[in-house]
Amino acid sequence: MRRRVQVVVVDPVACDGHGVCAELLPEMISLDPWGYPIVSPEPVPFGLDREANRAVASCPRLALHLLDAPDGVQAAAPPPRTASRS
Amino acid sequence: MSPLLPRLLRGLGADGASIGLPAHLDLWGPLPDTRRGGLVDDVADAGLRGHGGAWFPAATKWRAVAGAGGRPVVVANGAEGEPASAKDALLLERLPHLVLDGAVAAARALRAEHVIVFAPARRRPRLIEAIEARRRSAADGVSIELAVAPDRFVAGQETAVVSYLNGRSGLPTFARFHPVWRSGVGGAPTLLHNAETLAHVALIARFGSEWYRQAGRPDAPGTVLLTVTGVDGAPSVVETQKGALLGAVVGGIDRQRCRAVLLGGYGGTWVDPDTASRLPVTEEAARAVGATFGAGIVAMLPHDRCPLAETARIARYLDQEKADQCGPCVRGLSGMVAELDGLAFGARRAGDAARRLGQLCDLVEGRGACRHPDGAARLVRSALRIFADEVLQHQQRGPCPESRAPGWLPTGDEAPRHVRSGNGAIRPGATGALTSRSRK
Ligand SMILES: Cc1cc2nc3c(=O)[nH]c(=O)nc-3n(C[C@H](O)[C@H](O)[C@H](O)COP(=O)(O)O)c2cc1C
Numbered sequence: 209m210r211r212r213v214q215v216v217v218v219d220p221v222a223c224d225g226h227g228v229c230a231e232l233l234p235e236m237i238s239l240d241p242w243g244y245p246i247v248s249p250e251p252v253p254f255g256l257d258r259e260a261n262r263a264v265a266s267c268p269r270l271a272l273h274l275l276d277a278p279d280g281v282q283a284a285a286p287p288p289r290t291a292s293r294s
Numbered sequence: 295m296s297p298l299l300p301r302l303l304r305g306l307g308a309d310g311a312s313i314g315l316p317a318h319l320d321l322w323g324p325l326p327d328t329r330r331g332g333l334v335d336d337v338a339d340a341g342l343r344g345h346g347g348a349w350f351p352a353a354t355k356w357r358a359v360a361g362a363g364g365r366p367v368v369v370a371n372g373a374e375g376e377p378a379s380a381k382d383a384l385l386l387e388r389l390p391h392l393v394l395d396g397a398v399a400a401a402r403a404l405r406a407e408h409v410i411v412f413a414p415a416r417r418r419p420r421l422i423e424a425i426e427a428r429r430r431s432a433a434d435g436v437s438i439e440l441a442v443a444p445d446r447f448v449a450g451q452e453t454a455v456v457s458y459l460n461g462r463s464g465l466p467t468f469a470r471f472h473p474v475w476r477s478g479v480g481g482a483p484t485l486l487h488n489a490e491t492l493a494h495v496a497l498i499a500r501f502g503s504e505w506y507r508q509a510g511r512p513d514a515p516g517t518v519l520l521t522v523t524g525v526d527g528a529p530s531v532v533e534t535q536k537g538a539l540l541g542a543v544v545g546g547i548d549r550q551r552c553r554a555v556l557l558g559g560y561g562g563t564w565v566d567p568d569t570a571s572r573l574p575v576t577e578e579a580a581r582a583v584g585a586t587f588g589a590g591i592v593a594m595l596p597h598d599r600c601p602l603a604e605t606a607r608i609a610r611y612l613d614q615e616k617a618d619q620c621g622p623c624v625r626g627l628s629g630m631v632a633e634l635d636g637l638a639f640g641a642r643r644a645g646d647a648a649r650r651l652g653q654l655c656d657l658v659e660g661r662g663a664c665r666h667p668d669g670a671a672r673l674v675r676s677a678l679r680i681f682a683d684e685v686l687q688h689q690q691r692g693p694c695p696e697s698r699a700p701g702w703l704p705t706g707d708e709a710p711r712h713v714r715s716g717n718g719a720i721r722p723g724a725t726g727a728l729t730s731r732s733r734k
């Protein structure tokens with residue numbers, strides 16, 4: 209079965225800038241100067257599904273969501289975890 | 295049926311009176327029965343785009359609503375929260391049956407049973423009269439209801455409209471999961487159009503797509519209503535064929551008298567007078583110069599005003615009018631206001647406000663539940679681009695003397711203005727009410 213390609217989106221009305229998501233999924237989420245998440249528009253890369261799901265489940269405001277990407281969008285290999293933390 | 299101008303504004307009496315149902319039907323003939331379908335194709339063939347600001351192809355929306363399943367609802371959006379716009383007010387006050395025809399034709403074509411007209415309280419008397427007249431004639435076969443729009447800038451944003459009609463806050467919502475075409479009023483698929491878009495539908499339903507395309511250009515067919523505010527500050531609504539040169543449409547843009555032209559409204563863009571003069575009235579042409587016609591707003595800043603001061607005032611208005619829901623919009627817009635206030639009115643400052651403003655624009659774009667912050671960023675970016683010299687002068691020498699002049703475009707507190715309508719008729723009594731806006 210083909211793997212579902214998904215994107216991470218944040219509902220800005222619900223989000224209150226806890227920043228938990230950026231800690232759990234730093235490959236895809238950084239924080240702006242006010243502490244609100246900036247989410248990569250790219251599909252969740254291979255190998256990061258578990259982390260993405262965990263970030264979504266951990267958001268205290270239920271503001272983070274995984275959405276199916278439009279047809280034809282391909283997931284990329286994940287960046288190395290350490291590199292993106294620097 | 296002559297395709298020439300005026301089209302939508304054809305029914306305007308010189309005395310400024312509102313056209314009643316019998317006179318409307320005398321002028322345009324009966325509204326054809328659009329129940330058998332086909333109107334969707336006509337709207338597609340006409341190339342009709344939305345006139346509420348985004349210029350989205352209307353037929354794409356209709357097809358999405360038709361394909362969503364369930365019985366749709368049609369909403370005529372007459373909120374017109376934009377202070378520099380008066381075209382929807384003109385339509386709803388003086389040509390209400392054109393808008394109602396369009397909504398009814400759309401409802402019939404999509405098998406909707408219910409039309410909602412969403413408009414500010416000051417539109418109520420005229421709309422109740424018009425809706426009552428139609429109820430008595432019993433020709434529509436759909437129910438028409440009036441909902442009074444809250445008096446605030448974001449009230450007319452589509453998810454805000456739906457939120458209000460569903461008895462909630464009336465503020466924009468994050469609609470990635472439930473776009474209004476799929477799940478809108480009462481959860482039903484909802485076709486929401488600007489009042490002017492529906493007025494065009496009324497004529498496409500009668501005369502077809504080929505007739506619609508006789509005006510304008512093949513790549514930009516039809517006509518458009520523009521609210522033009524001259525350097526004297528007096529707004530008027532004009533109808534033009536798409537593709538006409540803006541300079542000609544507004545009777546010339548005099549560089550000596552006009553410092554810059556605001557296109558597309560408060561969430562639009564500043565354009566220099568020469569570029570504006572030569573600009574064909576099409577959304578594509580506007581976008582090619584980094585601008586937008588938005589909801590058809592053209593405002594000419596007089597030469598004796600400071601464009602940075604005016605931008606700061608408009609930004610302050612947009613900041614006050616934001617819905618205070620989304621972090622980046624809340625923080626970003628107030629940050630922009632602080633920077634612009636410093637730049638426009640503050641003491642001499644060496645700081646690089648322009649760079650910080652650019653960063654704030656980057657930080658808000660695409661990050662709100664609605665496009666309000668994107669509009670603010672668009673305005674600010676255009677100011678930095680068009681008024682680079684003024685920015686430098688303010689930074690080096692402090693505010694210019696013109697920045698002390700009073701605000702020019704309405705930003706909330708000023709007295710009602712008089713609006714001239716299409717054929718130049720002035721009727722202070724009725725038209726004063728057209729743009730008077732009370733702050734919430
Ligand atoms: C902040 C904001 C305010 C808006 N206000 C209005 C409005 O007052 N009237 C309107 O027709 N559209 C308004 N819009 C656009 C609507 O969201 C929607 O796109 C439009 O009504 C759709 O109609 P159309 O397809 O006929 O253009 C606004 C959008 C934003 C982001």
Ligand code: SF4
Nearest residue numbers: 223224226227229267
């Ligand atoms: S964890 Fe949730 S509330 Fe916190 S910043 Fe991320 S999305 Fe926003």
Ligand code: SF4
Nearest residue numbers: 617619620623662664
């Ligand atoms: S983006 Fe701004 S105006 Fe739009 S809903 Fe969010 S806070 Fe309100």
